[in-house]
Amino acid sequence: MSTDVAAQLFPADEHGELEPEIALVRSAPLTDFDGPEARAVLGRTEILITSWGCPPVSAAVLDASPRLKAIVHAGGSVKHHLSDAVWDRGIIVTSAVAANALPVAEYTLATILLANKRAIDLSRLLGRTHRFDAAADLDRTIGNYGKRIGLVGASTIGRRVIELLRPFDLEVVVADPYLSPSEAALLGVTPLGLDELVATSDVVSLHAPALPETQHLMDNRLIRMMKPGATLINTARGSLVDQQALTDRLVTGDVYAVLDVTDPWIPLPGDRLYDLPNVFLTPHIAGSLGTELRRLAATVVDEAKRIADGRAPQHAVIIDDLKRIA
Incomplete structure (x- = not known):
């Protein structure tokens, strides 16, 4: 080493x-x-x-x-x-x-809870306007109670995330071709196809490996299927996401993203991801440090x-x- x-x-x-x-x-x-x-x-x-x-x-x-x-x-x-x-x-x-899975799972848990509370974008709003009006700046969808959390991949990290989410009043669904119904039952999660998971989840969190088969797993079609107000969290690898398609959707302002990994590893200077208020970027810090x-x-x-x-x-x-x- x-x-x-x-x-x-x-x-x-x-x-x-x-x-x-x-x-x-x-x-x-x-x-x-x-x-x-x-x-x-x-x-x-x-x-x-x-x-x-x-x-x-x-x-x-x-x-x-x-x-x-x-x-x-x-x-x-x-x-x-x-x-x-x-x-x-x-x-x-x-x-x-x-x-190494534990700190990634902890980061994921923290960002799930903050995303559903809209903490990141509301903090930026407060810093930008120096004001806050609950009636004007909040909506009825804010909060974690009853939200659907969609995990893409029942990997080692995905399973640690499932464990950490158990104390919360959240519905956890998983898309993984290797996860059997009996395993899902033991984990206490609902297995779904990837399309349904992406289209119905309030948070979509990626925990799949970087393989040829998972290159741009979140492609333009799936990114367009995310429901308004949903958050995409990626702590896996940047190659899992069609970053251009994600950026185009983020520009509309109707979805959010927490990206600990991108493609390239650090976005190039001038990349729109740096300036979008609905994006939270970190430099690959979810893993062990x-x-x-x-x-x-x-x-x-x-x-x-x-x-x-x-x-x-x-x-x-x-x-x-x-x-x-x-």
Whole structure:
């Protein structure tokens, strides 16, 4: 992983917490797998802990790692750095995706509740006009009681959002081709087709992975189907949304958007999204940041200790799931 990520996840003064189950082969992180020093480290490594900034774990890297039995990822997706050779050789792979899901779910919960209270746009109205008239500036649709929340994707994050929404007087519906009626019943949600969910929900929140099949999942047709007053929340990936079509609908002023991710990652200077009063933009902050990174570290340390002790990991990544997960 990169040195700055390592400093936040695994401060040097806390390396002692890994003992006695885990002995670090090297205190400083590897930032690449090239050169004799890196190859010497790999030759002694049984468990490789990775995170953001990890270069590809190729067949050549594995050839230099004859003792390697597990890769434990302190992050979400493992697709960006693990090659097919990892799976072919039967190496255990685990990920802290469940730990990273919690702050995203918390962000989603917060923005759902604020969106239905119209807190974001009313705050901007107050700052712009320096006045507030409840009779003129509010309507009968404001509030969270009885609102329909549509989640697109019963992913790890989507399921954490479902858990967090349970205490509230909200109706939760989910569109996911892999969610069976029995699973939906256990989760306490109503399964719907994507069209119906988008057309009837007060909030549409995206929790699907970025796959070829989900490119512009929210296309012009679906965006036009959103009912007036609805809010689209995207904490997944910008590629899930046809951003031009969304912007065109937002310009009309009859829908709202909370966008933690866009395409490109940061909108270009001059993009209309910056100036629209019905848009709330954040720079990809929903996932683990600051103190939340320590949750990732604790998760992977626990996983590494379990594997070192001969126990099964709790968060194994299954190769058959890679085609439908982030």
